[in-house]
Amino acid sequence: METVVGSGAVKSNPARSFRACFIGFFAIVLALGVAGCSGNSPEAMFENYLKRLSNVTEVELDEAAEKPVVPPYPRARDIVLPVDDIRIGVITYLEMTRCGLIAEISSRNSSLGRVQRESGRFLYELNTFRKLSECDARTRGQDEDPEFADKLKSLLQAKADNLPKVFWNATFAAKEFRVFMDTATDPLQRSEAVSVARFERPIRYLASLGARLEEAPSIPPEEFEQHYFELQIDKTGGKIVRALSLSGFYLDRAGELLEQAASTGRMCPMGKKTRRAEYLFNVFVKFYAGEVQPYISQLHQAASPLVESVKLLKEGQRVELPPAFESYYAATLDPAAEQGLWHRFNAALQRHTRAWQSVLKPCGMMPGGPVTPSMSQ
Template sequence: MPAARMTSLLLCLGALLAGCSGTTPEAMLDNYSERVARVLEEPIEAGLGATADIPLFPPRRERLLALTDLRQGPIEVLALRHCDLLGLIAQRNSSLGKVMRPSGQLVYELRLLHQVRDCLSRLSQDPDADPQLKLQLAEIEQIKTRELPAVLWNAVYASSEMEANFSRGDPALPLRGKDDETADSDEAALRSLQALANIQTLTSTPDWALPADLDGLEQHYQVLNANRFGSQWLKSLWLLTGTLEHTAQALERREQRGSICPQQRPTPRARILLNVFRLYYAGEVQPYLARVHRSGERWKALHEQLLSQLPATPGMREYQWQVFATANPDSLWQRYSQARDRHTRSWQATLRNCQLMPGS
């Protein structure tokens, strides 16, 4: 190639490397795929501006489990005062108690069951204890123990806070700046979901004790509602999947119609492409992908724990299959994993053919 023509090509393609990648995930991902497309001379239409193809979270009626309604009559309630249960039950039956938030309902059920068990233990050591009271408490303890997993299920997955974390309307996780608080926000949401998973783990063991931070449970719900990490993570996963998949397709199409290194040696265009890879994939996309993947694996694992250990409704089982299931090749998580792996293989094939792979 004549020196003048080579210089012209380098100046033309090198200009593609100038400019800002944008301040949103969409802008950053669009910038990356557009630069790859221009160097390859292959169109890339990732469709990041379209409505996100994310499964719809089931309506509340398909997430709510029915529970036994224990109505204590005057005589029975009067007897329960001997176990210090009257105040707790009165609180639940009050006008405010009837509209308790999910966190409040869960706290009430945990305290009631724990107190009933404690009372039964004390009565079993009292030879003068009222047999009728013991029988009544044993029945309550049996029902509450049996239904505790359903109570916890409703407190988690029938709550508006969890519904918000599976919304399709929130933006993607923001790009992380040097001095912003996105890392703290992600971690706070994960800790709050972990707190709910910890209650499931605790109450699945015999003779469990009340969680030490039970009074702070409402704060975890507030964090989940304020951060909406889950909803943002779903959008990020969808954006990454589209970008990686369409970029991989462009790399493959270019190799099929004619390699940018026809003699399997580095060319000026191949070096420009390598710079795009280093500056915009390795430098920008990959750190964002790593963050989404790392935090998403923790989020996914906690939900899988809850969904496998609690009595999930059929609607939520189907939703889990569509979003999280690794056995389902069409789940949101598996489509992302497949796109990520295909993107890696496509880059490796292109760079290897140009003798630009590390170590080649």
């Protein structure tokens, strides 16, 4: 069964980092029957949230803050690896009947074979490598035709050298993957359902192939192409990357604003709740817990498996990765890169959570506490 992430599809599960702080609180939100801000745009939601925080806390927003530029996925010419053409003479070609490769070689040299897509080229190279390996195993130790055996070993080694490069071109450098990760799109929308399985399944499938290339597994073409079809249906990867950048930016600004409000001590001087603190708590209920947190949870549930599956596929590569891809990966989905979008998103989320705690705790208004919101803002 596919896992679907998005409002209207499944209930939102808060990320582990802030689940402990706010567990049990959403019953309050549901009881209030709060209506969210209009529209489906996460940016509009975040802007509304920030303005309300600023109005209540009287902390001015930094209007000069600019949203970070989202790194585009590298162009094909920057990441496609050159693959050596292996040429053989007519005699060697005819000798390939002994390995059952005449049909494959003829097809590869046809007009269609010369312009086949990256996935088709990979299947051809993998199938050829497997048949050469089987042929080599059958003829090994036989002294009937040592010249043919030498040719076979040479071809087998050349194909073995090419296979990792062809696999790279059929995965991260392929058109399908570039479409999937294209950031020339809107970020993930608030009510947009995301089928995690639809991208996780093909990426993990490809990762499993990369881990056993040397085994030259037999792959049905229909099965392989179906995974590619699932991957290029839309720009889900790009939408998630855009949403991580946008959310990290706004969560960081909101965290900074709340930190400034906490540092003044004006919300609850000497632990005494003020009317302004109650206003702020209502902002927490209606606009953070009611709108921002469900979106962040939705995004986290979609991004986490993307980060993990892309990491697995990257780790399965057996080539020196193009610098353009290394730079892009470090700037976006690499969980080990502190300046990457995924890392910055999680850091901003933690900062934002701690900031709320620093404001609400002195007031005795932590979620699940005795205070009931009574004012609207």
